[in-house]
Every structure is written in structure tokens, then in C-alpha cells.
Amino acid sequence: MNTSRRQFLHRLALSAVSLPVLPTFANNFTQFTEPSSSDQPMLRVALMGLGSYAERVAKAMQQCKHAKVTALISGTPSKLDKWGATYGVPEESRYNYQNFDRIKDNPNVDAVYVITPNALHREHVIRAAKAGKHVICEKPLAISVQEGQDMLDACAAAGVQLLVGYRMRFEPNTLAVVKKRMAGEFGAIRFFQGQCGFVAGDPNQWRLDKALAGGGSLMDIGIYAINGARYMVGEEPIWVTAQETKTDPVKFREGVDETIQFQLGFPSGAIASCLSSYNIDFLDRYFLSGEKDFAEMQPSTGYGPIKGRTKAGDLKQPHVVHQTVQMDEMAQILLQNKKPLLPVDGKVGLQDLQIIEAIYRACETGERQTLQLRA
CATH class of the missing domain: 3.40.50.720 (NAD(P)-binding Rossmann-like Domain)
Known part of the structure; x- marks a missing residue:
């Protein structure tokens, strides 16, 4: 080293x-x-x-x-x-x-x-x-x-x-929505919105260092909206467009994104509109719209409790510390070959990186990027 x-x-x-x-x-x-x-x-x-x-x-x-x-x-x-x-x-x-x-x-x-x-x-x-x-x-x-x-x-x-x-792929209220979608209760999915952001504090923190973080808000907090869009819609995106906004180039230096809006398109015609920011507070919301029902979650990715509702009323799964659930579930995946409802293997992480790189390219070029995620 x-x-x-x-x-x-x-x-x-x-x-x-x-x-x-x-x-x-x-x-x-x-x-x-x-x-x-x-x-x-x-x-x-x-x-x-x-x-x-x-x-x-x-x-x-x-x-x-x-x-x-x-x-x-x-x-x-x-x-x-x-x-x-x-x-x-x-x-x-x-x-x-x-x-x-x-x-x-x-x-x-x-x-x-x-x-x-x-x-x-x-x-x-x-x-x-x-x-x-x-x-x-x-x-x-x-x-x-x-x-x-x-x-x-x-x-x-x-x-x-x-x-x-x-x-979040193990969180009970999140999984309750996913199960409703899998059961067809939402009908055809039309739209997803993911808003993830907060005001980054210390300008000297490693998360604002391109060499150490690999980017800015998108790598850290926007990835929740990317990953959430995939499991909420239940499809893999096939195109992406994106726009970057930077109001503080001193704090958010070259290669460290402050705020990015991005849009994803899916094979069925469903679309996602997402926001990732290091300079906007209180962004922690998912919204899923189908032809029969909707799901709104706020907070949607914080440490909890996660809260939300559908047409049927409030989501009512009990809150358990996310990391406790995650580690117990991962233990069973690794030691007992348990198949989780939503996979968390390295391939899922690699696919998110493909989407992230495409979003950055879309910001740089202003052009729609075609996606074909690695199987």
C-alpha cells in the first residue's frame, strides 16, 4: 500500500x-x-x-x-x-x-x-x-x-x-410492495419516481473526492433510485437520458456530480424519472404507478422506519433494523443457498455500474444512451 x-x-x-x-x-x-x-x-x-x-x-x-x-x-x-x-x-x-x-x-x-x-x-x-x-x-x-x-x-x-x-432489497415494507407488483395487483406498471438526496456537509470528506468516490451524489445516494427503479418496475432499463446541474463548482469539483436528473426507459414502455443530489435536502421518496394501483413510500431508503401506502392503505410491516435483517438474510444465502426474493449478488451491482456509466455519458453528450445490461 x-x-x-x-x-x-x-x-x-x-x-x-x-x-x-x-x-x-x-x-x-x-x-x-x-x-x-x-x-x-x-x-x-x-x-x-x-x-x-x-x-x-x-x-x-x-x-x-x-x-x-x-x-x-x-x-x-x-x-x-x-x-x-x-x-x-x-x-x-x-x-x-x-x-x-x-x-x-x-x-x-x-x-x-x-x-x-x-x-x-x-x-x-x-x-x-x-x-x-x-x-x-x-x-x-x-x-x-x-x-x-x-x-x-x-x-x-x-x-x-x-x-x-x-x-433495501430485504426491507419488509419494500418487499410488500414488490410482492404486490409480482402478484399483478398494480396491473401494468407505467411510471416510477425515485428521489434521493441530502446536503453533503464537510467539503473535505472522501465522498467529494473523485479519486476515492468515483463520482458524486449518483454513486452514493442516486444508486438507490437506480436500484429501486429496477426492482419496483420489475424490468431492466433499455435506455437512459440524464442532465447534470452544478451550482457550487468549488465544493463539487470536476468529476464530482452535485445534482443529476435521469430518466430510464423499460421494454414494456414504463418510464422512470429520478433525482440524485448532494445539495437538496429531504429527498427520500419512491412513487410507483400502475394501471390499477399505486405505491408511495416516504421515507423510502433511509435507515427507517420505512413508511408508505397504496390504495388499500398504509404499509404495515414491522420495522426491524435494516442491517440486522440484511446480515441474517445474507448468512442464509451464503451458508444455506437461500434464494432471496430480490437478488443481491455481484451481478446486480455490476449492472448498476453499467447504468451509472451510461448516466454520466448521457450528461456529457446530451444524448440518449442505449442499455444492454450484462446477464
Whole structure:
């Protein structure tokens, strides 16, 4: 690892940045408690990148029935010590970014959850795969289609599975709408709208660094609208148009998008109109319109509870912490070959990257881009 990357990881570990639009997570740790016993196998997870989102995942996993934290990977020794004591992770299962390849010799790890900046995903996923561990990678999968394909190829070569942290694909109210659509209750789908955005704070955060984030709002928050359009409409888009708006070129430098509007077209004739922004608050809404019914969800992608309604009334599925549900479901996918209602494998992440690249091309050229997602 070169000096600049080492310095970046150290800086990131010292001051992780959380998403302003989402609820702030408490900084204090609570003592780890062993999940309830189960006859089912337990997924043993190494968390990589101990920032604010990893903290959210670790705390949520205390309530998991099928997954637990058994190893830690960080560039900050003090975090390894603190987290190790909190979550009962022994010193021999604590790694830094230079030596974590040794995890291949740790029988107490089944999967590595990569929660590092976007530009580091490729390296970290490939190294984890070569160590013989399944990999869960936070979204976006990578910063380019080529990097994403490299990651899929590496996992396939190693005989391990690659999943992407699309927590909304397990959220109960979201799935209730998807099931209604699958059952034909909406009739033919005509329109989807996805609005995702917040005002990005610290101008020095890594999410506003093109080299580390791979872009701007679209890579971080707009991907929810992209992914949501796919599972809400139930089809894959075949074309995209897009327009970029930038009001603050100092904060949002070249290659870091501030606000993008994009439109997707689907084989049936359904269309999607979406908005992704780092400079507009309170954007967290999905709207689905069919010939027989509609679904409106607001908030639609925040940490919850997710709320919504259809013609029949309010969505009433109970709220469970998203990361708890996600990790329990992923444990069953990896260990028991469970087939989720909505897939979360690396191919889904790669397809989102194809759409993202097409959106950026549409912004640059002003022309409609044809899509043919990789099967």
C-alpha cells in the first residue's frame, strides 16, 4: 500500500463521515452480547473499515440469529483494540490493511464485509476472495464497470460468493410492495419516481473526492433510485437520458456530480424519472404507478422506519433494523443457498455500474444512451 493511501485510511479511521440525511448513530459502544442460539449455521464475519457505517452494522449484528462479528480489519490500532474488546474479537483475529491476507488461515471467518471507500473496493474484495472468504461489499460495487467485472471474476476464480450491501432489497415494507407488483395487483406498471438526496456537509470528506468516490451524489445516494427503479418496475432499463446541474463548482469539483436528473426507459414502455443530489435536502421518496394501483413510500431508503401506502392503505410491516435483517438474510444465502426474493449478488451491482456509466455519458453528450445490461 502506498503512502498516500495509508495516510488516507488513517485519516478516515480517525474521522469517519456519516451521511447527513440519515439518523446519526450513537458514538458510545455497548458491550457485545452473543446472538441467541440457533440450530442453523452462523455466518462468521470480518468487518473491514471500522468507520461509522461499520459501527452501525456491528451493533445491528448483535441482534442477528445467523451472523456474528468474529474478526476486524482497520488501519487504526486503537480502533482494533476498542472494537475487539467491545465485540469479543480476540487479538489474533484483528488485522490491518497490510496483513489481512492472513485471514485465509483463520477458520473463524466465513466472509469479509468490505466497508471502505469506493475506490478501494476492488483491491479489498479481490484480496478477500484470494484468501478463500466469501465477500459482502458495500454499494457501489466499484467505481467502474471494469473494476466490478474484475471483482466478479476474482470471486468466481476463488470459488466464493460476492454479495452487495443492498439492504433495501430485504426491507419488509419494500418487499410488500414488490410482492404486490409480482402478484399483478398494480396491473401494468407505467411510471416510477425515485428521489434521493441530502446536503453533503464537510467539503473535505472522501465522498467529494473523485479519486476515492468515483463520482458524486449518483454513486452514493442516486444508486438507490437506480436500484429501486429496477426492482419496483420489475424490468431492466433499455435506455437512459440524464442532465447534470452544478451550482457550487468549488465544493463539487470536476468529476464530482452535485445534482443529476435521469430518466430510464423499460421494454414494456414504463418510464422512470429520478433525482440524485448532494445539495437538496429531504429527498427520500419512491412513487410507483400502475394501471390499477399505486405505491408511495416516504421515507423510502433511509435507515427507517420505512413508511408508505397504496390504495388499500398504509404499509404495515414491522420495522426491524435494516442491517440486522440484511446480515441474517445474507448468512442464509451464503451458508444455506437461500434464494432471496430480490437478488443481491455481484451481478446486480455490476449492472448498476453499467447504468451509472451510461448516466454520466448521457450528461456529457446530451444524448440518449442505449442499455444492454450484462446477464
